[in-house]
Amino acid sequence: MGPTGCGKSKLSIDLATRFFPSEIINSDKVQVYNGLDITTNKIPIRQRFGVPHHLLGEFNPSESQPEFAPSDFRPLASSTISSVISRRKLPLVVGGSNSFIYALLAKRFNPSLDVFDPELYPANPVCTELRYNCCFLWVDVSPPVLNQYLCERVDEMFDSGMFEELEDFYTSGEVDSVSQSGLKKAIGVPEFEIYFKRFGSRTTRTDPQVHDVYEEAIKLIKDNTCQLAKRQLWKIQRLRDAGWDLRRIDATEAFRAAMGVSGSDSGSRRVSDIWERQVVEPSVKIVKKFSGD
Ligand code: ATP
Numbered sequence: 001m002g003p004t005g006c007g008k009s010k011l012s013i014d015l016a017t018r019f020f021p022s023e024i025i026n027s028d029k030v031q032v033y034n035g036l037d038i039t040t041n042k043i044p045i046r047q048r049f050g051v052p053h054h055l056l057g058e059f060n061p062s063e064s065q066p067e068f069a070p071s072d073f074r075p076l077a078s079s080t081i082s083s084v085i086s087r088r089k090l091p092l093v094v095g096g097s098n099s100f101i102y103a104l105l106a107k108r109f110n111p112s113l114d115v116f117d118p119e120l121y122p123a124n125p126v127c128t129e130l131r132y133n134c135c136f137l138w139v140d141v142s143p144p145v146l147n148q149y150l151c152e153r154v155d156e157m158f159d160s161g162m163f164e165e166l167e168d169f170y171t172s173g174e175v176d177s178v179s180q181s182g183l184k185k186a187i188g189v190p191e192f193e194i195y196f197k198r199f200g201s202r203t204t205r206t207d208p209q210v211h212d213v214y215e216e217a218i219k220l221i222k223d224n225t226c227q228l229a230k231r232q233l234w235k236i237q238r239l240r241d242a243g244w245d246l247r248r249i250d251a252t253e254a255f256r257a258a259m260g261v262s263g264s265d266s267g268s269r270r271v272s273d274i275w276e277r278q279v280v281e282p283s284v285k286i287v288k289k290f291s292g293d
Pocket of ligand 1: 004028029030031039040041096098116182187228231232235
């Protein structure tokens with residue numbers, strides 16, 4: 001568990017390769033759809049190191065209407081867990097959508113009650129009885145450090161082709177065919193709506209007007225990503241306050257180091273060492289203790 005950008009996917013692969021054989025079940029509500037792989041930050045195939053992933057890019061957004069909901073996730077993720085266990089493998093549930101994690105794990109789940117509704121605060125209707133014996137790992141990063149990283153990540157996503165991905169999405173008409181699905185809400189899609197409505201595709205950004213609308217959309221994406229992380233953290237605190245035994249792993253140092261690195265080999269090695277020592281090793285220890293190893 002953890003907010004967007006905190007390294008959940010990386011840690012899940014580190015754990016899956018140590019606790020072999022494991023399989024990963026995605027719990028990010030936007031990543032369940034196929035398409036927009038850069039925009040939604042799906043872990044690339046080459047970084048999966050052969051670990052099987054479930055409910056990741058499995059649903060066609062134009063056929064998944066209305067939106068794939070927590071109440072849809074509950075039975076699907078449960079049957080995936082059963083199938084992983086029946087093959088004598090360890091299921092790892094990984095993703096930032098706390099409403100999905102809650103729907104899957106709460107013993108008593110009421111689809112018409114949003115337990116994370118801030119209006120209910122200070123009442124906390126989170127169910128503390130769980131359907132599974134779970135070991136929870138929460139990857140935490142200090143908010144100022146995470147926010148700085150998230151803004152840099154947006155720039156990197158655009159360097160890797162996020163604009164072209166969104167341009168295809170808008171100009172191919174896919175945006176209309178997925179109108180009711182959750183993919184349309186992925187951060188990047190609503191923020192670029194004005195841009196593509198006004199300028200269509202293949203516009204040159206040297207035109208100052210185009211340039212300004214583009215920069216405004218990028219700024220909005222950065223702001224909305226930081227807001228998402230803040231909301232996700234609030235939901236995690238809610239589960240913890242109710243008594244869910246979430247083990248906190250502090251990844252701040254690894255993020256600080258990663259942001260100060262110029263791309264040199266020794267710099268990257270230093271980041272990997274910190275990640276290994278401060279994130280992977282404590283996580284492995286917690287999982288081993290949990291499983292009585
Ligand atoms: P909520 O209860 O608000 O739906 P949640 O915990 O179920 O929250 P979140 O993962 O916080 O789910 O996602 C809420 C919204 O954040 C999504 O609808 C989408 O707009 C955006 N979002 C979440 N994950 C991603 C992602 N991987 N890529 C892009 N946008 C995302």
